[in-house]
Amino acid sequence: MPGDVDDPAAPSGGNTYDRRVCQGLPGAGWQVHEHTVAGSWPQPGEAARAELARRLASLADGTVVLLDGLVACGVPDIVVPEAERLRPAVLVHLPLGDETGLAPFLASGLDARERRTLRAVPAVVATSGWAARRLVDHHGLAPGRVHVAAPGADTAPLASGTDGVTRLLCVAAVTPRKGQHRLVEALAAVADLPWSCVCVGSLHQDPEYVARIRELVETHDLGDRLHLVGPRAGAELDASYAAADLLVLTSYAETYGMVVTEALARGVPVLATAVDGVPEAVGRASDGRVPGLLVPSDDPAAFPAALRRWFGEPYLRRRLKASARHRRAALEGWEMTSRSLAGVLEQLRQEPRRTA
Template sequence: MPGGVDDPAAPSGGNNYDRRVCRDLPQVGWQVRENTVAGDWPQPGPEARAALAAILDDTADGGIVLLDGLVACGVPEVIVPEAERLRLAVLVHLPLADETGLAPDRAAALDLAERSTLQAVAAVVATSEWAAGRLVEHHGLAPSRVHVAAPGADIAPLAPGTANAASSDAPRLLCVASVTPRKGQHQLVQALSTVAHLPWTCVCVGGLDQDPDYVAGLRELIGAYGLDDRVHLVGPRTGAALNASYAGADLLVLASHAETYGMAVTEALARGVPVLATAVGGVPEAVGRGPDGSVPGLLVPPDDPAALAAALRRWLSEPGERHRSKVIARRRRTALAGWEATSRSLARALEQLRQETREAA
């Protein structure tokens, strides 16, 4: 089973998911041959399109191919002609038109291309129940062809945060997200400006190269509010550096405008770090509930800096709220599903394709 992955060198949730399932699917009975295709996806140049077409052409009739949606959804002219010969499955991390900052005509063109692709392939895999339902409704897909394989989480050591630090240390806020309009860091900074009288620091971990203009504007906003010494854009982190960021955090903050799931949420909860996030898309599924039904953090409406500011003010100013959220997050930590569950969900979707192929033979 070949798999299409967009950029395995980039530290993003989608790429982490792709690499993890490529690694784990053999453990649940699938042989995987991974293919990477360089290009400016989802709108690549001729060479990238030709490279993807060659990979598909090289696959035997009836072969099962799992493609990342960023690669597949924007090029129906490559995917649709192969949909009859091959058993194609597309993994949709984020619908193409949901990326913020797109010109209306480009968003409409990407949405139409994605619909053509998803309506043609044999199976679609979404990363949350919310995302699956939206794809069915928005693109007119048969529910039986849309499957859910939510990202897993690796339970990590409990994050000490500032609990063992000097009593004068301010609470540490952490945002893990690429610095783009969709992730809403500008609204986070606006909200933080309203609680500048309270002690806190905030580290924003995430790529800075996707939208340089947005990053420049965000830096100006931070400076305008006088928060240069409190809000830090540190770029992408992986491995030990990312683990250290989580270990030092007291609260994960996520102000996204669109998320199909929100892997940073479960990565924080896997360390017992509570969450303050906008209740968009699949984020409430990622946050989940503790064994007693309590929510391990705070969820606020999107595009509402005032609500975000009020939640921050409550968490920062009330020690009891900080303690309560940490206790619930640590309970949620033990109930998180691992990556094995992700691979098994994905394997069930692929097995359905294999069974349909046998029945058609």
């Protein structure tokens, strides 16, 4: 796992996923030994590379190993040779080349290294059906080697919200991929409406982008209405969700979107860009309706238009809230995620040993 998986200053869906499956796999019949490797993954320095190589070399032949893709996919020169004697599965949270803001040459290099790694290992685990299809198509992987273990959700008490309309909540690290600049612009376009917005998420991953967001907030004179509060966890994060009337998410890329199901687990409807795995996370309620509003990512007018609908159509709000509550009742827990992963690992364990 990446070395920052338990860093409270860097919470992420991927880190939460890793921690929850490590906690859940023993209940699914697996003995888990965690190995964290600190480094600037997926582009580590020499010390991190040497530590990963040492950790893998210390494992006995035939050991079943679950590797986080952020660590494994950028270093095929380390992982591929070990794949001949170990039984590795690589868990891909986000394809490396899909990170927003990468220089083309860097994205291309990461993409090529990821392809080499994933083609060499016997099993790949994706966190959504969309992500699995993307990996198969993009990297030319055999579909039978790519498995899905979607994130779970902990059902929580229904959010009380505020007045049922005005409190917006964004939960995402402040990075170009999460697109908070689009959120600021959308909110500026509806500044005549009585909204307030709290943005929860790490502020240290991209300081230049955070500075850009703060400048945009100041330019649009939204400082008393839109607040970047940094990362929150535990009771603090629960309180943020409990006070929310609507979750807003303006991402450019999401293999799933765990914050979507975290909101729905509290009966909070969602307004999000319809990228990648987000529609899968939003899902449908038992009545067949979508518990949120999904808008095109490439239409700057779509998000503010949806906000105006949220504020201006009481019937729509009632329907979305009812659908969110129905969807809440159908969400799978993390036990299902662990069982899905356990099935993949068991399949690896029973496969005949490969020879070089």
